[in-house]
Amino acid sequence: MAAILLDPLAALGRATLAACRTVGGVALFALEAVTHLVRPPFYGRLFWRAFVEIAWFSLPVVALTAVFTGMVLALQSYTGFARFNAQSTIASVVVISLTRELGPVLAALMVAGRIGASFAAEIGTMRVTDQIDALTTLSTNPMKYLVAPRLLAAVIALPLLVLVADVLGVMGGWLIGTYKLGFVSVAYLKSTFDYLQTDDVVSGLVKAGAFGFVIALMGTWCGYTSKGGAQGVGGATTTAVVASSIFILALDYVLTEAFFAQ
Template sequence: MAAILLDPLAALGRTVLGGCRSVGDVALFALEGASHLLRPPFYGRRLLRAFVEIAWFSLPVVALTAIFTGMVLALQSYTGFARFNAQSAIASVVVISITRELGPVLAALMVAGRIGASFAAEIGTMRVTDQIDALTTLSTHPMKYLVAPRLLAAVIALPLLVLVADILGVMGGWIIATFKLGFVSEAYLKASFDFLETDDVVSGLVKAAVFGFVIALMGTWCGYRSRGGAEGVGAATTAAVVASSILILALDYVLTEAFFAR
């Protein structure tokens, strides 16, 4: 009888303790990774490679996501706002939604799927095939070589991707507004830029930098801690994408509160 009551509690306790241990481990991992950015040697070639992988190769998927999101947003806003004769607000709704929220969040989720998984799989495979141990025996600190350049590259690349997403998202809204909904092009663009404030764009870019750090951190951490061959690498890849996606959404709320809550 006691076992029936205690077993679920014990399992809950183990889960909570495991969660706390993981949070602590991620925090220490992040600190160590970031500290290597300040101490030589620096691996510029690794940084460039990670930057190209994140920024350049994620560009098509981020661009397509942004443009279609802008198009859908304009269409949906029109059908909703038409009920209140407020169609003229579409331009401001699209530009503010894209720059503050949808640009950074959707770009980050897309990059989390691509890059978080790729980092976890590559570093996880290196872990289970002794390549990380080999780095140590070749007098190269694995955190400095594998983790630090990826963290920095993601923090630089995500805001640039989000800037592109912002432009293309607004462009998507403009395409629908002018070619389908009958808005005058110049008036739509003027309305967009009249409502847009610097804070809208800057808050989105700051969010992007934070999301970039989170994506690279979870990808590298899950890969670095992976164990147990192919199955372990698969689990690390899944965990990296799931954890970074949830963290992106949670941090989006926290950052929005910090920027805009009155």
């Protein structure tokens, strides 16, 4: 009887210890990767390859997401604010929402689905086919060769993508505002720039850099620690995307609290 009662507690304890091991392993992995960023040698070719893959090839999906988000946000804001005769605030709501929140978060989620999965699949395949062990045999540090360039590339590329997303999202809101909702173009743009502050843009770019680090970290860690052949690589890819998305949303709250808490 006592054993039956203690079984749930034992399962909870095992789950807690496993979670602590995972968190500790990710933290040590991140610390080691960051230290390799400041120690030579630096593989510039791998950094540039990862940067192009993240920034350039993710641009179409991020751009489309931003444009349609701005358009939908303008329409929804108009529908809600028309009840209070506050349609004049739509431009300010669109630009503040995009630069502070929607631009960084949606761009990061799009990139996580694309790049996080790509990193996990590529490095995971190298792990299960013993290519990472071969790098060690050839006196090449796998962390410096596979992880550090991707982390740096993601941290630099995400803010650039978010900056583009902010511009295109505001443009989407402007298109809907002027061509569908009847706003005067000059007045809409003037309201946009009057309410836009430097802190709004900077906070979004800082969020984007942090999100880029999380995406690259989870993608590389899940791939680096994968095992079990093709099935393990598939599981690592799924875990990378899900974990990145969850951490992005959690980190978004933490950073928003840090930037805008009174």
